[in-house]
Amino acid sequence: MKKVVNSIESVISEMVEGVIDAYGDFYKKTETNNGLVLKQKKDKVGILIGGGSGHEPLFFGFVGEGLADGVAIGNVFAAPTPDTVLEVTKAIDSGKGVLYLYGNYAGDVLNFDMAAELTEMEGIKTKTVLITDDVASAPKKSKHERRGIAGNVFVFKIVGAASDEGLSLEEVARIASKANDHTGSIGVALSPGSIPGEEKPTFTLGEDEIEFGMGIHGEPGVKRTQMMSADELTDEMLDLLINDMELTEKDEVCVLINGLGSTTLLELFIVNRRVSEILNQKGIEIFDTDVNSYCTTQEMGGFSITLMKLDKELRKYYEAPAYSPYYVKK
Amino acid sequence: MTKLNVNRIVNDGSEKTDTSGVRKITELNVSQTKAMFIYVAQKVIESKPYLTEIDSAIGDGDHGIGMSIGFKKAIENMEQKEISTINDVFKIIGMSMISSMGGASGIIFGTMFVGGVKDLEAKTTLDLKTLTTIFENSLKSIKTRGKADLGDKTMIDSFQPAVEALKNSNELIAGIKEAADRARTGVEKTKAYTAKFGRAKALGERVIGHQDPGATSVWIIFDSMTQWIERNL
Numbered sequence: 001m002k003k004v005v006n007s008i009e010s011v012i013s014e015m016v017e018g019v020i021d022a023y024g025d026f027y028k029k030t031e032t033n034n035g036l037v038l039k040q041k042k043d044k045v046g047i048l049i050g051g052g053s054g055h056e057p058l059f060f061g062f063v064g065e066g067l068a069d070g071v072a073i074g075n076v077f078a079a080p081t082p083d084t085v086l087e088v089t090k091a092i093d094s095g096k097g098v099l100y101l102y103g104n105y106a107g108d109v110l111n112f113d114m115a116a117e118l119t120e121m122e123g124i125k126t127k128t129v130l131i132t133d134d135v136a137s138a139p140k141k142s143k144h145e146r147r148g149i150a151g152n153v154f155v156f157k158i159v160g161a162a163s164d165e166g167l168s169l170e171e172v173a174r175i176a177s178k179a180n181d182h183t184g185s186i187g188v189a190l191s192p193g194s195i196p197g198e199e200k201p202t203f204t205l206g207e208d209e210i211e212f213g214m215g216i217h218g219e220p221g222v223k224r225t226q227m228m229s230a231d232e233l234t235d236e237m238l239d240l241l242i243n244d245m246e247l248t249e250k251d252e253v254c255v256l257i258n259g260l261g262s263t264t265l266l267e268l269f270i271v272n273r274r275v276s277e278i279l280n281q282k283g284i285e286i287f288d289t290d291v292n293s294y295c296t297t298q299e300m301g302g303f304s305i306t307l308m309k310l311d312k313e314l315r316k317y318y319e320a321p322a323y324s325p326y327y328v329k330k
Numbered sequence: 331m332t333k334l335n336v337n338r339i340v341n342d343g344s345e346k347t348d349t350s351g352v353r354k355i356t357e358l359n360v361s362q363t364k365a366m367f368i369y370v371a372q373k374v375i376e377s378k379p380y381l382t383e384i385d386s387a388i389g390d391g392d393h394g395i396g397m398s399i400g401f402k403k404a405i406e407n408m409e410q411k412e413i414s415t416i417n418d419v420f421k422i423i424g425m426s427m428i429s430s431m432g433g434a435s436g437i438i439f440g441t442m443f444v445g446g447v448k449d450l451e452a453k454t455t456l457d458l459k460t461l462t463t464i465f466e467n468s469l470k471s472i473k474t475r476g477k478a479d480l481g482d483k484t485m486i487d488s489f490q491p492a493v494e495a496l497k498n499s500n501e502l503i504a505g506i507k508e509a510a511d512r513a514r515t516g517v518e519k520t521k522a523y524t525a526k527f528g529r530a531k532a533l534g535e536r537v538i539g540h541q542d543p544g545a546t547s548v549w550i551i552f553d554s555m556t557q558w559i560e561r562n563l
Contacts, residue, residue, distance in 0.1 A: 009399075052432070052433070074432040074433070075392075075395075075396075075399070075431075075432050075433070076392070077390050077392055077433075078392055078395075078396060078431070078432040078433035078436075079432045079433050079434070079436075080432050081428065081429050081430065081431065081432045081436060082428060082429070082437070083428075083429045084432075105529075106434045106527050106528040106529075107432070107433040107434035107435075107436075107437075107528070110434050110436075110437040110438070110475065110476065111432060111433075111436065111437055113475075114428070114437055114475075137532065195390075195391065195392065195395075197395070198382070198391060200386060200391070202386075202390055202391065215529070215532065217390040217529060218390060219529050219532040219533075220532050220533050220534075220536065
């Protein structure tokens with residue numbers, strides 16, 4: 001696979017340099033490791049997000065006003081090191097504690113947990129909320145075992161707004177858990193992405209094959225089938241999602257149609273058209289819709305649908321303004 | 331990559347001659363221990379394509395890359411930092427891995443080295459008892475951190491048998507060789523298991539027939555320890 005890189009060892013540090021060159025008035029790099037933080041430090045509970053690279057603009061693109069305060073950046077598809085998490089924690093802590101908010105993957109949990117032990121020794125309080133929105137990755141009764149995918153975006157948005165309000169670490173963590181509980185996603189893979197430097201793609205799919213529920217690193221999904229039309233795809237996915245989330249008439253949701261890398265906006269809007277149609281038919285109210293490629297896996301083909309069921313509290317935080325170079329909410 | 335002339339290392343460890351007249355090495359000094367692990371690190375780095383291939387079958391294919399990043403850093407630090415004890419060697423390797431690799435392997439393999447010397451008094455020789463104590467303690471730390479046990483298709487499936495082999499040995503070199511053999515058997519056994527952790531877990535029955543990459547790395551580590559000993563002692 002052709003990739004625009006210099007050397008495999010330097011892909012992440014060079015990406016971070018490039019981010020600073022572009023947005024250096026907004027972000028600042030931490031001293032030693034690949035961490036980025038808001039240039040203007042805020043006096044509030046710090047929100048630390050992070051994970052492996054290769055999913056851009058996740059995660060760094062969600063450090064912003066009304067969003068997260070810092071990001072720990074790992075190598076491609078590999079969790080960030082404890083040192084990185086610790087350094088970012090120190091950079092964003094204002095004495096009110098830091099919330100670790102990231103997708104539920106074994107590597108991330110091990111590294112963030114070790115970082116939490118280290119920060120505790122330094123007298124900084126942390127709490128952790130794992131994002132588990134991928135409904136295809138484990139049965140509903142094991143929601144806590146599910147992986148985190150594009151639903152990250154909604155949870156980051158809500159939590160950023162809640163922490164901006166000056167709430168305590170415990171309260172921000174409660175709202176984070178609630179936002180996660182109210183968020184579900186389902187994806188479909190059309191073609192694989194590839195790790196820079198690796199010759200083989202992360203998985204193989206036949207020319208006319210697709211896989212429902214496949215994870216963003218190629219984790220196997222729930223069903224492999226023949227390619228179908230946009231509407232047929234959307235119907236299958238939405239059906240699964242609505243059932244899992246037990247959505248009914250009069251429920252109010254936010255919608256995110258997320259491209260996985262190489263699926264175009266043209267295609268994503270065709271999907272969104274069908275999503276709106278079905279939700280309208282079912283009497284589920286759409287509060288807001290976002291169509292974008294936020295949570296990608298390099299040049300992977302496919303998309304995911306995320307719904308977040310709102311209540312009064314979540315709606316209030318969703319409506320609050322937010323800004324980053326990759327996300328705007330007015 | 332750092333080139334190490336392994337032939338340069340002379341045998342200045344403790345030697346004993348048993349009744350049959352065969353020389354017997356009972357311990358390694360600090361510089362031998364460091365040389366052995368630099369050799370181990372090089373062997374793991376050389377295994378990158380092999381580990382990548384194994385991991386691509388059941389994981390996301392980054393295990394070889396990660397191990398290679400970690401051991402490169404370990405070589406760099408072992409050559410640059412002051413090392414005066416056996417503890418330093420293990421600590422430097424472990425911390426290099428934890429701070430450079432990321433991913434689950436960074437913590438788990440870092441703990442394989444640093445976890446064993448955490449509460450260990452300073453040692454300037456590595457004998458069978460010390461090596462056994464170090465790896466026994468690190469096995470415990472890994473289990474606590476990773477929450478995995480035998481049969482979960484992880485590195486524990488080869489590391490635990492290797493530690494058992496060390497415990498049941500009464501001689502350093504034979505013990506390390508036996509540990510490598512038992513690790514190899516452990517790797518073979520992982521082919522029959524489904525995974526309880528990480529990305530391989532999602533593959534369910536589909537991982538059966540494939541060996542675990544982490545368990546394979548453990549075997550490579552013990553096997554290259556054996557190789558170094560055979561060539562240099």
